[in-house]
Amino acid sequence: CLGNVIRLSVAPLFEEVDAVFNDTQIINLTPGLATQCGFSFKFDPMGNAMFFASLQNCFSQNMVTLRTVVFAYPVYRVGKTCSYTPWTSREILCDRNYMEASEEFWPILNAFKEASGQIENWPLISSCMGGRKCIGNNGYKMTAVVFSPSKNVMNVDEVQRKGYAIANTPTRLVLRSPHNAEETYLQNVAGVPMRVLSTSTFFEQKWLVTRVDATAVCPTPVAFTPEVITWYMLKHIDPLFSSDAFTMLEVYMGIDAKRLDTEEMAARNYSVLVTEAHIIVEIPVGAVGGYFKSHIQDDQYFVTYTIEPMLELLWIEEVAHENTSYKVLFPITTPPMARPPQVLPEQAVFVLELGTFNLDVELLNITFPTMVLTVAECNARGFNVQEQRSPDNTLKTFRMEVPFSDPVVFKEVVEQGVTTFTLQLIYGLVIFPEYAPFSHSAVVDAVLLDIVPPSVTGNCDQENFHITVDYRNQEPFFVVLVGKRLLNHEFAQQYLTEGDTDFTITLPFSSPDAVFESVHSSSVRSRLDVALLNPYNNMTIKYFSLACSFLKTLTECFSNGTMTALAVKVDSVPGLNPGQLTLSDPACGPTYSDDRFAYFHFTVNSCGTTRKFINNVMLYENEISLPDELEVKLNATTSSEEEYQLKVSCSYVANITRTLAFLTRPRDNEPFAETGTGRLMVRMRLAQDASYNTFHQEEDYPVVRYLRQPLHFEVELTTSSDPKVALVLDHCWATLNEDRDSRPRWNLIINGCENPEDPYSVVFHPVEADARVRFPPHVKRFEAYMFSFAGDAVFVHCDVVICDASSPTGGPCSGQCVNQDNLKRDFNTHRTEQRGLKTLLKVASLHRGTVSLLQTTRGSLRNHYAFGSQGFGMTKD
Numbered sequence: 001c002l003g004n005v006i007r008l009s010v011a012p013l014f015e016e017v018d019a020v021f022n023d024t025q026i027i028n029l030t031p032g033l034a035t036q037c038g039f040s041f042k043f044d045p046m047g048n049a050m051f052f053a054s055l056q057n058c059f060s061q062n063m064v065t066l067r068t069v070v071f072a073y074p075v076y077r078v079g080k081t082c083s084y085t086p087w088t089s090r091e092i093l094c095d096r097n098y099m100e101a102s103e104e105f106w107p108i109l110n111a112f113k114e115a116s117g118q119i120e121n122w123p124l125i126s127s128c129m130g131g132r133k134c135i136g137n138n139g140y141k142m143t144a145v146v147f148s149p150s151k152n153v154m155n156v157d158e159v160q161r162k163g164y165a166i167a168n169t170p171t172r173l174v175l176r177s178p179h180n181a182e183e184t185y186l187q188n189v190a191g192v193p194m195r196v197l198s199t200s201t202f203f204e205q206k207w208l209v210t211r212v213d214a215t216a217v218c219p220t221p222v223a224f225t226p227e228v229i230t231w232y233m234l235k236h237i238d239p240l241f242s243s244d245a246f247t248m249l250e251v252y253m254g255i256d257a258k259r260l261d262t263e264e265m266a267a268r269n270y271s272v273l274v275t276e277a278h279i280i281v282e283i284p285v286g287a288v289g290g291y292f293k294s295h296i297q298d299d300q301y302f303v304t305y306t307i308e309p310m311l312e313l314l315w316i317e318e319v320a321h322e323n324t325s326y327k328v329l330f331p332i333t334t335p336p337m338a339r340p341p342q343v344l345p346e347q348a349v350f351v352l353e354l355g356t357f358n359l360d361v362e363l364l365n366i367t368f369p370t371m372v373l374t375v376a377e378c379n380a381r382g383f384n385v386q387e388q389r390s391p392d393n394t395l396k397t398f399r400m401e402v403p404f405s406d407p408v409v410f411k412e413v414v415e416q417g418v419t420t421f422t423l424q425l426i427y428g429l430v431i432f433p434e435y436a437p438f439s440h441s442a443v444v445d446a447v448l449l450d451i452v453p454p455s456v457t458g459n460c461d462q463e464n465f466h467i468t469v470d471y472r473n474q475e476p477f478f479v480v481l482v483g484k485r486l487l488n489h490e491f492a493q494q495y496l497t498e499g500d501t502d503f504t505i506t507l508p509f510s511s512p513d514a515v516f517e518s519v520h521s522s523s524v525r526s527r528l529d530v531a532l533l534n535p536y537n538n539m540t541i542k543y544f545s546l547a548c549s550f551l552k553t554l555t556e557c558f559s560n561g562t563m564t565a566l567a568v569k570v571d572s573v574p575g576l577n578p579g580q581l582t583l584s585d586p587a588c589g590p591t592y593s594d595d596r597f598a599y600f601h602f603t604v605n606s607c608g609t610t611r612k613f614i615n616n617v618m619l620y621e622n623e624i625s626l627p628d629e630l631e632v633k634l635n636a637t638t639s640s641e642e643e644y645q646l647k648v649s650c651s652y653v654a655n656i657t658r659t660l661a662f663l664t665r666p667r668d669n670e671p672f673a674e675t676g677t678g679r680l681m682v683r684m685r686l687a688q689d690a691s692y693n694t695f696h697q698e699e700d701y702p703v704v705r706y707l708r709q710p711l712h713f714e715v716e717l718t719t720s721s722d723p724k725v726a727l728v729l730d731h732c733w734a735t736l737n738e739d740r741d742s743r744p745r746w747n748l749i750i751n752g753c754e755n756p757e758d759p760y761s762v763v764f765h766p767v768e769a770d771a772r773v774r775f776p777p778h779v780k781r782f783e784a785y786m787f788s789f790a791g792d793a794v795f796v797h798c799d800v801v802i803c804d805a806s807s808p809t810g811g812p813c814s815g816q817c818v819n820q821d822n823l824k825r826d827f828n829t830h831r832t833e834q835r836g837l838k839t840l841l842k843v844a845s846l847h848r849g850t851v852s853l854l855q856t857t858r859g860s861l862r863n864h865y866a867f868g869s870q871g872f873g874m875t876k877d
Contacts, residue, residue: 355397584608
C-alpha cells in the first residue's frame with residue numbers, strides 16, 4: 001500500500017490479469033477497462049511486472065483479488081486491502097495511462113440538507129463505478145457532466161461509453177480519464193506543457209441543483225541528455241489554483257510509486273531542487289531503479305533507459321483553506337542511444353571481448369571467412385566462448401580465445417620481419433523475447449599499439465555544453481574541431497580548462513559553434529559536434545556529438561497586452577534567413593534579426609493573433625513561420641521539405657482578485673517635488689583629456705592606457721532641462737566582466753566619497769556652465785588612475801542618485817563628498833551651491849566597455865589597458 005496507490009510486483013512475465021470479486025465474478029482487465037477503472041501495468045525485459053491500482057478504482061468498494069495468468073494457467077491469486085486516511089480536500093493522481101481527480105463535496109451536501117430540511121437520515125449517495133447507476137436512495141442523482149473548454153454536455157451513461165469514469169461516494173466525486181481522451185487538451189503552463197481535463201458535474205434532487213467542479217492536470221515528457229534525465233515540474237500548477245497565495249507543505253520523490261528517503265536518494269545520485277517556480281528532478285541515466293533495453297536499427301545496436309519516478313506534492317491554499325494531494329507516476333524512456341560493441345584483443349592469442357549488452361541479448365553463432373560456427377562448435381574447437389556479467393548483474397559481454405595457429409586466422413609477413421595475424425569474424429546475435437537478429441563485424445590485428453586512443457565524453461547543465469577529452473598517459477597528437485572551428489589559442493583561453501591528462505571545453509548552448517536542432521515554446525534543443533583530427537592528413541581520429549534540450553523562455557507575456565517571442569534558426573532548415581520570418585500576418589516581421597535569431601514584439605490584438613476562452617483564462621496564440629512564397633522558394637533551393645513553424649501563446653486570467661499588503665509610517669518631511677511622469681536618461685563617457693572637451697567615440701576603441709595613467713570620466717543627465725534636478729555619484733567600482741555584481745571588485749567611490757583604502761584616490765573635478773554644459777548640477781566629472789586586476793579586462797560601473805536641489809536633506813543628496821586635504825579637488829564652492837538635495841530616483845548606469853591586458857614584447861613588461869570597442873554609456877529608465 002503506497003498512499004492512494006496499491007502496487008503488486010509479479011515475476012515472471014504474465015499474459016493477462018483478471019479481477020475477481022467476492023471469489024465468484026471474474027472480469028478481465030483489458031487495456032481499455034484498466035484505463036477507465038484506474039489500473040496500470042509495467043513490464044521490463046527480464047520478465048518482471050508491476051501492477052498499479054488507484055485506491056479509488058472501480059472495484060475498491062469490494063474485496064478484490066487479482067488473478068494473473070501465465071500461458072493460460074492460473075498461478076497467482078493475490079488479495080490486498082489498503083486504507084488511506086485522512087483524504088485531502090482534493091486528490092490528483094497521474095498514472096501512465098490515466099488521470100484521476102477526486103473532489104470532496106460534503107460541504108455542498110450540507111447545503112442541500114439545510115435547503116431541503118432533511119437534516120436527519122440524509123441519504124448516502126450511491127457509487128456509479130463499474131457501470132452502476134448514479135442514483136441515491138431517495139432520488140438524489142447525478143444528471144450531467146459539462147466538459148471545458150468545449151462546453152460539451154453528456155449524461156452519465158454517455159460519459160462511461162466514451163471511456164471516462166465518474167463516480168461518487170457519500171463525500172467525494174471521482175473522475176478518471178485516459179490521457180488522450182477527446183475532451184483533454186494541452187496547455188502551456190509557465191513554459192511547461194501540461195494535459196488538462198476540466199469538468200463540472202451536476203446533481204439534482206427535486207427542485208435543487210448543485211455543481212461540483214473537478215480538474216485533473218498532468219505533465220507531458222521531459223528533457224534528456226546522454227547522461228542525465230531532467231524533469232521540470234511546476235510548483236504552481238495554474239489550472240489547479242484559485243489564487244497565488246499557497247503554501248507547499250510536502251515534496252516527496254519516489255520510484256514506482258514508493259517514496260524514497262534522503263539516504264536512498266543520495267545513494268542513487270538522485271536530486272530534487274525546489275526553486276521559486278519549479279521542482280526539478282535529476283536522475284543519472286543508468287541509475288538504480290530503472291533498466292536498459294536493447295534495440296536494433298539498420299543493424300546497429302542501440303539501448304534505451306527506462307525509469308518511472310514519482311513526485312508527490314501537498315499544498316494548501318491560504319484563501320480557500322483547502323489542501324491538495326498531487327501525485328505523478330511518470331514513466332520516462334530515453335531516446336535510443338548508440339552503443340556500438342567493441343572487440344578488444346590481447347597479445348599471444350586473440351582474446352576477444354564483445355559488448356557491452358543488456359541481459360536480453362544472446363550470441364547465436366560466429367561467421368569466419370571459411371565457416372560458420374555455433375557457440376557450441378566454437379567451444380568444441382577450443383575457442384572457449386564465455387558469457388561474462390557485470391558485478392550488479394545488469395550487463396553482459398561475450399569473451400572468446402582464438403589461437404594464432406587456427407586456420408581461421410590469416411597470417412602475413414611484412415617488412416623488417418614483422419608478422420601480423422589478422423582475424424575476421426561476424427558475430428550473430430539476437431534480442432529476446434522479440435527474436436530480433438542483428439550482427440557485428442570485426443577485423444582484429446594481433447599487433448597492438450601502446451598508445452591508448454583518446455576518449456571524448458560530454459554532458460550539459462542548464463546553460464552550457466561540457467565536453468571532456470581524455471588523452472590518457474600520452475601527449476595529445478591531435479587537433480580539435482569544435483563545430484566548424486579549430487580550437488586555437490584564443491578559443492582555448494576563453495572556453496578550455498586543462499587537467500593532468502585531459503581538458504574540458506565549456507561552451508554556451510547558444511554559441512555559434514553549436515547548431516539548434518529544434519525549438520519549442522519553452523525549450524531549445526542544441527547540438528555540439530566535436531572531432532579529433534590528425535594534424536598531418538586531417539583524418540578523423542574520434543568523433544563525438546552531444547545534443548541537449550535547454551529549458552528557456554522564448555515567449556514572454558506582459559500585463560500591458562504585449563508579447564515577445566524569440567525564433568532561432570534550426571539545423572534542419574539550413575537555408576533559412578531568420579529576418580524573413582513573420583507572424584500569422586505576413587506584414588508583421590521581426591523587430592530585430594541576424595543570421596541565427598529573429599526577435600518579435602507585438603500586441604495581442606495585432607499580427608493575426610487569435611483569442612479563445614478556456615474557463616476563466618484568455619488564451620492568445622500566434623505562429624512564426626516563413627511566408628508561403630518564401631517557403632516554396634526555400635524548399636526548391638534546398639531540396640528539403642522541412643517547414644519552420646513555431647507556435648507562441650500567452651494566457652491571461654480574465655477575472656482575478658489579488659491581495660496587496662503594505663505598511664505605513666509617518667514621513668520625516670513632506671516631499672517638495674510635484675508628482676509627474678517622464679524618463680530620465682544617464683550616460684557615462686570617457687574623455688580624451690582633463691579638459692573634458694572631446695570624448696572617445698565608438699570607433700576609437702580599444703583605447704590604450706598605461707598603469708597609473710589618469711582616466712577622465714564624465715557622467716551626465718542628458719534629457720532633463722529642470723534646473724532643480726541634480727545628479728550625484730553614489731557608488732562607482734570596477735570589475736573583471738560586465739556583471740556588476742561579479743568578483744573581484746575594487747571600489748572607486750563609496751557613498752559619494754573616494755575610497756579611503758585606495759592609495760590613488762579618485763579626483764572630483766568641478767563643472768562650470770559653458771556652450772555644451774547648460775546645467776552644471778546635471779554633470780559629474782571624476783578622475784581615476786589606471787590600475788591592474790589579475791586579469792585582462794576592467795569594467796567600470798556607477799550608481800547615481802537623482803536629487804531635488806531645492807529641498808535640503810541628508811544622505812547622498814547632501815552633495816558630492818570632497819576631501820578638503822586634496823588640493824586637486826577644488827569642488828567646495830560647487831558643493832555649497834547644492835544646498836542639500838532630496839532623493840527622487842536612483843538609477844544604475846550599466847557599461848559595455850571592456851579593458852584588455854596587453855604586454856610589450858621586449859624589455860621589461862609593462863601593463864597596458866584597452867577600453868573595449870563599444871565604449872561607455874548605456875542608459876536605463
